[in-house]
Amino acid sequence: MGRAHHIEDYLEVIYFLANPIGEYGPVVTDGPVPAARVAEMLQVTPPTAGEMLKRLEKEGLIKRGARRGALLTDEGQELAEKVVRQHRIIERFLTDFLGYSPAESHVYADEMGDAFNDDMIERLSEQLGGPDRCPHGWPVDPAFEREENPSLQPLSTVPVGSRATVVRLAEHEGDLLHWFYDNGYPPTTELTVDRVDDAAEMLSVTVGDESRSISTHAASGLFVRVD
Numbered sequence: 001m002g003r004a005h006h007i008e009d010y011l012e013v014i015y016f017l018a019n020p021i022g023e024y025g026p027v028v029t030d031g032p033v034p035a036a037r038v039a040e041m042l043q044v045t046p047p048t049a050g051e052m053l054k055r056l057e058k059e060g061l062i063k064r065g066a067r068r069g070a071l072l073t074d075e076g077q078e079l080a081e082k083v084v085r086q087h088r089i090i091e092r093f094l095t096d097f098l099g100y101s102p103a104e105s106h107v108y109a110d111e112m113g114d115a116f117n118d119d120m121i122e123r124l125s126e127q128l129g130g131p132d133r134c135p136h137g138w139p140v141d142p143a144f145e146r147e148e149n150p151s152l153q154p155l156s157t158v159p160v161g162s163r164a165t166v167v168r169l170a171e172h173e174g175d176l177l178h179w180f181y182d183n184g185y186p187p188t189t190e191l192t193v194d195r196v197d198d199a200a201e202m203l204s205v206t207v208g209d210e211s212r213s214i215s216t217h218a219a220s221g222l223f224v225r226v227d
């Protein structure tokens with residue numbers, strides 16, 4: 001990645017980690033978000049993340065909970081919701097109007113976030129016909145996103161023999177996001193889990209009549225609904 005991260009990127013990550021997907025949320029935490037997880041997701045060093053969290057705290061966007069973990073304040077929550085919603089609308093603009101691929105749109109939307117004011121975002125959303133989701137399946141409405149979270153789970157936690165539908169793709173790893181598209185796992189993909197090999201950290205799945213292998217790591221970034 002290599003680019004400097006803004007306050008918005010931190011809010012997005014804290015918001016993501018603070019809202020577990022799936023009943024038991026094995027990939028995310030409940031309660032205060034550890035600084036180490038924030039650093040890991042943004043691919044920065046813990047001291048870098050620590051400095052930015054201090055700044056967020058000073059600006060009243062987070063407070064510190066157990067073990068100095070980050071909790072969004074009301075103001076931080078409001079700003080985080082605005083940032084994720086805006087990001088998802090801009091992604092749709094990039095794919096629907098400008099013809100970028102879904103994987104490209106995520107990176108460019110991060111870069112373009114500051115270019116639009118609130119009114120432009122509302123106009124954009126209207127011109128796009130009020131999209132429900134970003135190209136990667138994340139709901140534009142953060143309240144609906146949180147409501148939907150418990151009904152989804154990472155593919156890596158789905159029991160053998162289950163049928164599932166891909167609803168959202170993890171966006172924070174650029175290479176992985178490209179991999180999902182290059183290997184045929186866009187949202188709405190239907191699949192069956194045939195085998196889980198814990199030692200090899202691989203899953204075997206069937207998509208249509210095709211057998212495929214997927215690493216546990218990649219599968220942990222596919223948020224699915226079990227049929």
Ligand SMILES: [Zn+2]
Nearest residue numbers: 091134135136
């Ligand atoms: Zn997206």
